[in-house]
Amino acid sequence: MAIATPDERIVRLTCTHDCPDACAMLVTVRGGRAVDIAPNPAHPVTGRHLCVKVDRYLERVYSPARVLHPLRRIGAKGEGRFERIAWAEAIDGIAARWRAVIAEHGPAAILPYSYLGNMGLLTAFGTMHALFHRLGASRLERTICGGQRAGLEQLVGAPCTDPEHMAGARLILLWGMDPISTSVHTWDIVQRARRNGARLVVIDPYRSRTAARADVHLRVRPGTDGALALGLMHVILRDGLEDREYVTRHTTGIELLREQVAPWPPQAAAGTTGVAADEIVSLAREYATTRPASIRHGVGLQRAAGAGMALRAIWCLPALTGQWRDPAGGIANGRTVRSVSVDRLMRPDWGGPAPRTLNMIQLGRWLTDPELTPPVKALFVWGSNPAVIAADQTRVLRGLARENLFTVVHEQFMTDTARHADLVLPAPTMLEQEDLVGSWGINYVGLNPRAIEPAGESRSTSDVARLLAAALGFDEPLFRLSDAELIALALRESAAERAGASLDALRAEGFRRVGPPLGAALHADGGFSTSSGKFEFASADLAKAGLGALPVYVSPAESPETRADLARRYPLRLLTLKRHHSINSSYGCLPVLARAEPEPLVEIHPADAAARGITAGQPVRVWNDRGVVVHRADVTDRVMEGSVAVPFGHWLQSGASANALTSDRLGDIGNGPTFCDALVEVAPAGSPRNRWTASEAGR
Numbered sequence: 210m211a212i213a214t215p216d217e218r219i220v221r222l223t224c225t226h227d228c229p230d231a232c233a234m235l236v237t238v239r240g241g242r243a244v245d246i247a248p249n250p251a252h253p254v255t256g257r258h259l260c261v262k263v264d265r266y267l268e269r270v271y272s273p274a275r276v277l278h279p280l281r282r283i284g285a286k287g288e289g290r291f292e293r294i295a296w297a298e299a300i301d302g303i304a305a306r307w308r309a310v311i312a313e314h315g316p317a318a319i320l321p322y323s324y325l326g327n328m329g330l331l332t333a334f335g336t337m338h339a340l341f342h343r344l345g346a347s348r349l350e351r352t353i354c355g356g357q358r359a360g361l362e363q364l365v366g367a368p369c370t371d372p373e374h375m376a377g378a379r380l381i382l383l384w385g386m387d388p389i390s391t392s393v394h395t396w397d398i399v400q401r402a403r404r405n406g407a408r409l410v411v412i413d414p415y416r417s418r419t420a421a422r423a424d425v426h427l428r429v430r431p432g433t434d435g436a437l438a439l440g441l442m443h444v445i446l447r448d449g450l451e452d453r454e455y456v457t458r459h460t461t462g463i464e465l466l467r468e469q470v471a472p473w474p475p476q477a478a479a480g481t482t483g484v485a486a487d488e489i490v491s492l493a494r495e496y497a498t499t500r501p502a503s504i505r506h507g508v509g510l511q512r513a514a515g516a517g518m519a520l521r522a523i524w525c526l527p528a529l530t531g532q533w534r535d536p537a538g539g540i541a542n543g544r545t546v547r548s549v550s551v552d553r554l555m556r557p558d559w560g561g562p563a564p565r566t567l568n569m570i571q572l573g574r575w576l577t578d579p580e581l582t583p584p585v586k587a588l589f590v591w592g593s594n595p596a597v598i599a600a601d602q603t604r605v606l607r608g609l610a611r612e613n614l615f616t617v618v619h620e621q622f623m624t625d626t627a628r629h630a631d632l633v634l635p636a637p638t639m640l641e642q643e644d645l646v647g648s649w650g651i652n653y654v655g656l657n658p659r660a661i662e663p664a665g666e667s668r669s670t671s672d673v674a675r676l677l678a679a680a681l682g683f684d685e686p687l688f689r690l691s692d693a694e695l696i697a698l699a700l701r702e703s704a705a706e707r708a709g710a711s712l713d714a715l716r717a718e719g720f721r722r723v724g725p726p727l728g729a730a731l732h733a734d735g736g737f738s739t740s741s742g743k744f745e746f747a748s749a750d751l752a753k754a755g756l757g758a759l760p761v762y763v764s765p766a767e768s769p770e771t772r773a774d775l776a777r778r779y780p781l782r783l784l785t786l787k788r789h790h791s792i793n794s795s796y797g798c799l800p801v802l803a804r805a806e807p808e809p810l811v812e813i814h815p816a817d818a819a820a821r822g823i824t825a826g827q828p829v830r831v832w833n834d835r836g837v838v839v840h841r842a843d844v845t846d847r848v849m850e851g852s853v854a855v856p857f858g859h860w861l862q863s864g865a866s867a868n869a870l871t872s873d874r875l876g877d878i879g880n881g882p883t884f885c886d887a888l889v890e891v892a893p894a895g896s897p898r899n900r901w902t903a904s905e906a907g908r
């Protein structure tokens with residue numbers, strides 16, 4: 210912390226948003242008030258800029274919309290009428306209600322619900338989890354983001370190279386990722402490579418900001434990436450472009466793989482994916498013959514029923530072509546969130562065997578299923594906005610509206626979820642709380658001191674955990690540790706500390722790199738974390754898990770090819786896309802999003818619009834058996850013919866949103882979501898032919 214003037218300080222922070230970039234920032238605090246937020250140019254990935262959201266983060270900190278005091282509901286659920294109460298009353302009220310729920314239904318009737326609104330250790334991976342484990346509450350399966358990847362990683366390990374290495378690649382494949390919007394510092398790295406002559410291929414059904422700037426944009430039908438990867442391998446093997454030496458020395462199962470890709474000649478892959486056969490052939494040749502070639506796949510790729518197997522097929526590509534020989538080749542990804550000992554804070558071992566585990570994607574189901582025993586009677590939400598972000602919004606809202614559900618929401622803002630709460634507890638922003646911050650995209654950790662005092666009466670997640678533990682009579686010493694002690698506990702002898710991220714180093718420098726040394730080609734000589742240590746095209750571990758040894762194409766659950774019956778009523782494929790000016794729903798009430806996108810718009814292809822008599826700007830309804838969304842139409846060929854894009858991240862004040870249309874079906878591996886695997890129909894709003902009714906929806 211450098212002292213600038215007597216009443217001015219510059220505080221080093223790391224951004225806690227759920228973004229792979231984990232930027233290092235310099236916050237200027239004058240007279241106790243944050244007056245400027247800027248990038249920390251000492252950070253090699255952050256460099257000279259933050260992003261369109263966090264440039265305006267002080268609007269968030271000082272927003273008049275902040276929740277500043279504990280609030281108790283006085284209106285109907287969702288109506289948004291609350292009265293101010295004291296913290297002590299709120300905490301005693303929660304403890305009393307939970308005791309009553311436990312007495313009647315047992316602790317499994319309590320469900321914690323959290324995600325990564327703040328990725329800091331103490332907020333996302335802290336003692337609040339220990340509290341629920343100690344209680345014996347139901348556990349939440351948190352696979353809503355990259356669940357497929359995490360599931361696959363558990364089975365076969367996740368080979369990856371540092372994303373900073375991508376700067377040295379000659380060819381980059383961004384596969385289902387839109388970094389100009391979602392990870393702008395990854396885009397910086399891509400740009401560095403391109404200045405040195407690299408070519409960029411983007412594989413995406415939608416002409417995203419990133420796809421629009423690519424050398425080649427391959428428009429794959431949503432959820433068919435697995436077929437594309439199998440088609441690429443078919444061409445590589447057919448044309449003898451594999452790296453025979455690498456394959457022989459560092460992989461197993463090549464002959465089985467050869468058989469597996471035999472049914473995927475370019476014509477077949479083209480038929481399934483919608484990508485032209487000649488484009489498949491040229492990408493296969495370019496990928497196999499350009500060294501080094503880097504693949505970075507996004508979370509956008511993991512939105513369909515077969516996404517786990519699609520990843521599995523994609524992960525075979527660099528092993529087949531020996532791209533791992535070079536540090537810049539292979540698959541780029543970084544991750545440090547678990548480089549500290551989070552389990553010492555979360556204590557998954559407490560409370561005996563997990564009573565039951567409920568998946569967060571399916572919250573609507575768990576809140577409304579009359580058969581669920583015990584029912585969910587108490588919900589505690591922090592760092593998440595399930596009314597907007599969970600699948601099957603119609604059911605989520607029906608569940609949150611239940612009068613016999615006791616809901617507590619710890620939040621910065623009166624989100625759609627908070628409006629449904631019985632009690633709302635005020636939460637600080639990242640400037641107002643001490644924390645240790647990892648990343649899921651790059652290999653750095655940062656230490657955040659408290660830059661300014663918490664707004665109003667807001668209290669951090671670990672503080673709330675301490676208060677609740679005391680009210681419930683839990684006397685474990687863990688609940689008496691201060692934030693600084695908790696951070697020290699998680700760091701002690703952890704991988705991060707061994708890599709140089711000691712408390713002293715973090716205090717002095719703000720952040721530390723904790724990954725393997727830059728410049729190392731980690732898999733040049735194999736060294737994969739599989740049972741054999743080789744890359745296994747055929748994996749016994751996957752076969753044992755019932756998934757089959759080899760990569761296989763798993764089609765979308767809802768597509769005209771797989772569900773002809775459904776497609777007769779709902780012929781269009783749905784994409785639900787993140788906003789450039791928000792992070793998930795976190796900017797739903799802030800001017801950053803409202804200025805850029807005053808209202809959500811449905812994007813529909815000109816041919817599909819014409820066929821339905823839809824003109825630009827006209828209100829349209831988008832619907833399927835699960836729900837209906839009414840927004841105005843943006844007629845554009847950014848979407849492929851046959852698909853529509855509904856924006857994800859706006860709040861309900863604009864009406865039901867993207868997740869009213871999504872299914873809570875889980876994907877093939879790792880129980881990930883299927884947010885872009887749904888069929889819908891679109892019509893001018895109010896057109897009698899297509900008026901959606903509850904009975905039509907079977908509800």
Ligand SMILES: Nc1nc2c(c(=O)[nH]1)N[C@H]1C(S)=C(S)[C@@H](COP(=O)(O)OP(=O)(O)OC[C@H]3O[C@@H](n4cnc5c(=O)[nH]c(N)nc54)[C@H](O)[C@@H]3O)O[C@H]1N2
Binds near residue numbers: 392415434506885
């Ligand atoms: N501005 C902004 N930044 C964010 C976020 C945000 O909401 N807004 N959210 C943060 C979070 S939580 C995450 S997980 C990351 C995600 O960031 P990314 O990894 O970039 O993922 P998405 O933005 O979800 O999707 C990227 C692209 O995938 C495409 N896509 C959808 N379905 C398919 C498919 O089946 N196949 C292929 N090949 N492509 C497909 C979409 O059209 C989209 O253009 O971004 C983080 N950063």
Ligand SMILES: Nc1nc2c(c(=O)[nH]1)N[C@H]1C(S)=C(S)[C@@H](COP(=O)(O)OP(=O)(O)OC[C@H]3O[C@@H](n4cnc5c(=O)[nH]c(N)nc54)[C@H](O)[C@@H]3O)O[C@H]1N2
Binds near residue numbers: 325621670787
């Ligand atoms: N249809 C569709 N659905 C999706 C996606 C999609 O692409 N399409 N993306 C999915 C993905 S990848 C993700 S990661 C999830 C994201 O789901 P969430 O993690 O729920 O994301 P947000 O909507 O950003 O909500 C986070 C909330 O945390 C609050 N918050 C921030 N900091 C703090 C803090 O320190 N303490 C507390 N108590 N609260 C805090 C914010 O104000 C915000 O309201 O959504 C998923 N849902």
Ligand code: SF4
Binds near residue numbers: 228231263
């Ligand atoms: S949201 Fe992402 S890009 Fe923006 S400042 Fe935070 S980490 Fe950096």
Ligand SMILES: [Mo]
Binds near residue numbers: 227353508
């Ligand atoms: Mo995410």
